[in-house]
Amino acid sequence: MENSEITVLLVDDEPDILEFLGYNLEREGYRVLTAKNGQKGLKIAREQKPQLIILDVMMPVMDGMETCHEIRKIPELADTLIAFLTARGEDYSQIAGFEAGADDYITKPIKPKVFVSRIQALLRRMKEVPENASIITLNGFTIDKDRYLIIKDGKEITLVRMEFELLVFLVSQQGKVVSRDEIFDNVWGNDVVVGDRTIDVHIRRIREKLGISSIKTVKGIGYKFWEG
Numbered sequence: 437m438e439n440s441e442i443t444v445l446l447v448d449d450e451p452d453i454l455e456f457l458g459y460n461l462e463r464e465g466y467r468v469l470t471a472k473n474g475q476k477g478l479k480i481a482r483e484q485k486p487q488l489i490i491l492d493v494m495m496p497v498m499d500g501m502e503t504c505h506e507i508r509k510i511p512e513l514a515d516t517l518i519a520f521l522t523a524r525g526e527d528y529s530q531i532a533g534f535e536a537g538a539d540d541y542i543t544k545p546i547k548p549k550v551f552v553s554r555i556q557a558l559l560r561r562m563k564e565v566p567e568n569a570s571i572i573t574l575n576g577f578t579i580d581k582d583r584y585l586i587i588k589d590g591k592e593i594t595l596v597r598m599e600f601e602l603l604v605f606l607v608s609q610q611g612k613v614v615s616r617d618e619i620f621d622n623v624w625g626n627d628v629v630v631g632d633r634t635i636d637v638h639i640r641r642i643r644e645k646l647g648i649s650s651i652k653t654v655k656g657i658g659y660k661f662w663e664g
Contacts, residue, residue, distance in 0.1 A: 439465035442559060443484060446470045447477035447503065448492040448521065457490065457521075460548045461555065474498030478506050485512060488559060490542070493522040493533070501536045508537035514594045515584050517558050521546075534637040539598050557625055572607060577646060579604060588646060598623060599642050602635075606651060606661040615658040635659070 444466050448454050458468045471477035475498045491500040507513050519540040520533040572579040577588035586593040602623050652660050
């Protein structure tokens with residue numbers, strides 16, 4: 437997918453930030469949309485279905501966390517990437533962001549080259565789905581890679597992109613213990629910087645959404661998927 441085919445939605449209540457980020461993204465050829473608060477951002481996201489949404493955490497009307505929660509309820513935006521933009525670098529804030537369904541976390545102040553590099557790294561995680569995408573059938577649920585869906589007990593369960601890719605990777609390594617470094621490299625890419633708790637949060641969300649205990653934690657090493 438060419439940059440000109442990718443739409444990025446910037447949601448921030450600071451006009452200078454919108455102008456600064458928008459300028460740098462447009463220079464790279466991306467189509468940029470902007471909103472000054474979460475409520476307007478949510479409306480634009482529903483209508484335009486951007487590939488990437490960058491959300492400020494602290495905003496009036498509807499803050500970034502609430503906006504992210506609402507976006508993740510929209511099936512058509514399940515594979516949309518979301519990055520939080522905030523001056524808060526505390527670990528608990530990052531965990532809250534991933535709990536809300538974010539894919540990455542970008543901390544202010546922002547340097548143009550670093551910002552663009554992070555965005556490009558995120559967007560490289562967008563995979564073109566092959567025409568003959570496979571369906572993985574397991575005891576209890578089915579992974580439909582063509583539609584980015586999980587089917588369990590006849591019901592469709594939608595995971596956000598990173599959750600889905602993490603599950604598919606673990607299933608592909610079934611029975612093998614995979615380290616955190618392997619997971620980061622294969623799911624996020626080694627050029628994306630995320631917090632240490634990112635994997636833990638995503639694993640917990642997958643377990644809760646699917647109601648499974650097949651993903652085992654191997655203390656001090658990583659995780660393994662075991663179909664028992």
